[in-house]
Amino acid sequence: MQDDPVIRVIAKVLIPTMMLFALYVQFHGDYGPGGGFQAGVIFAAAFILNATVFGFNRGRHVWPARLNLMAITLGVLLYGGTGVATMVLGENFLSYNALSDDPIAGQHLGILLVEFGVGLTVAAVMVALFFAFAGRVSHVRLLNKTRAHEKAQAEAKGTAND
Amino acid sequence: MGFIIDATLIAFLALIAIAALRRKQLFGMVMLSGAFSLVAATLFVVLDAVDVAFTEAAVGAGISTVLALATLSLVPAEEKPHSIAIVPAVLALATGLLLSVAVSDLPEFGAADAPIHNHVAPEFIIGSEEKIGVPNVVTSVLASYRGYDTLGETVVVFTAAIAVLLIIGGWTRRETEITESTEDDHAG
Numbered sequence: 461m462q463d464d465p466v467i468r469v470i471a472k473v474l475i476p477t478m479m480l481f482a483l484y485v486q487f488h489g490d491y492g493p494g495g496g497f498q499a500g501v502i503f504a505a506a507f508i509l510n511a512t513v514f515g516f517n518r519g520r521h522v523w524p525a526r527l528n529l530m531a532i533t534l535g536v537l538l539y540g541g542t543g544v545a546t547m548v549l550g551e552n553f554l555s556y557n558a559l560s561d562d563p564i565a566g567q568h569l570g571i572l573l574v575e576f577g578v579g580l581t582v583a584a585v586m587v588a589l590f591f592a593f594a595g596r597v598s599h600v601r602l603l604n605k606t607r608a609h610e611k612a613q614a615e616a617k618g619t620a621n622d
Numbered sequence: 623m624g625f626i627i628d629a630t631l632i633a634f635l636a637l638i639a640i641a642a643l644r645r646k647q648l649f650g651m652v653m654l655s656g657a658f659s660l661v662a663a664t665l666f667v668v669l670d671a672v673d674v675a676f677t678e679a680a681v682g683a684g685i686s687t688v689l690a691l692a693t694l695s696l697v698p699a700e701e702k703p704h705s706i707a708i709v710p711a712v713l714a715l716a717t718g719l720l721l722s723v724a725v726s727d728l729p730e731f732g733a734a735d736a737p738i739h740n741h742v743a744p745e746f747i748i749g750s751e752e753k754i755g756v757p758n759v760v761t762s763v764l765a766s767y768r769g770y771d772t773l774g775e776t777v778v779v780f781t782a783a784i785a786v787l788l789i790i791g792g793w794t795r796r797e798t799e800i801t802e803s804t805e806d807d808h809a810g
Contacts, residue, residue: 485676489761490757494673494676495673495761495764495765497681498673501685532783532784533780536777539772539773553770554770564755567754568755570765571765574765585782588791592790596696
């Protein structure tokens, strides 16, 4: 699909728009529909569109595998970490009131942090799953190629021995 | 008016489900399952559950379809021929029948005196404004009142992803062996 100018141009317009919309859904979840799960999926969709249009390698280049794994873990850590922080501050696990002197401000901060953790994990997981499947295709092709090559080599050896 | 919209959407759902079942090409099935999710999302909007509709549209119609398409490149294009499985069909029909009988025992849709609206819901609706200050009650329930559940969900997503990546993520010895052997071919 890299060669089609229409798809390329539309993708280049769509990708940043999707990311911006994902951030809006992420941080506006307190006031409108949306939140971490939806925002994470939309954010991942932008990366998946990038990889489908511009190819697996360029897509992976934008979000490398190591960074991807770190993001998956970091999201869960941010969520759990917020809970541990409230415990350290003397409240129950995930009681956001402890995060600030004003309970409502504490609740806002806590919700913002855990929703961001959810968004980070979901986005990274979706991208990782897509690349795992897409990478599997090249893996299987490589496997078949190697098998065919080994077979051809074995046959060549057989005829040489004759 | 509401009845016509509901009936049309549910009829669409049934039609899409039957069409998906009758198809042999897997590509068509994946597309139909995406369409099913999109119609289901519309149904959730009609039910005023916009957050659920949003999730259904993004996950069910969007990402699931993309992942299924990615899987399609690894499997044959058509479904294997198989006979109708009698026992599962009877079980599914019996469960459906039982559920439709049970529907008559449910309180009327949207009834204010339904038990579910009088347990913890009033406290959440009032508390969301007074104690949390978040206008979207879904967010305050999800992230604050039911923060433990959402933490659990996030960990489930995390665990599932780790499992999938361990199985097909490509961090295997076999892959390095293959890459090395093909590189040798090019050198030779």
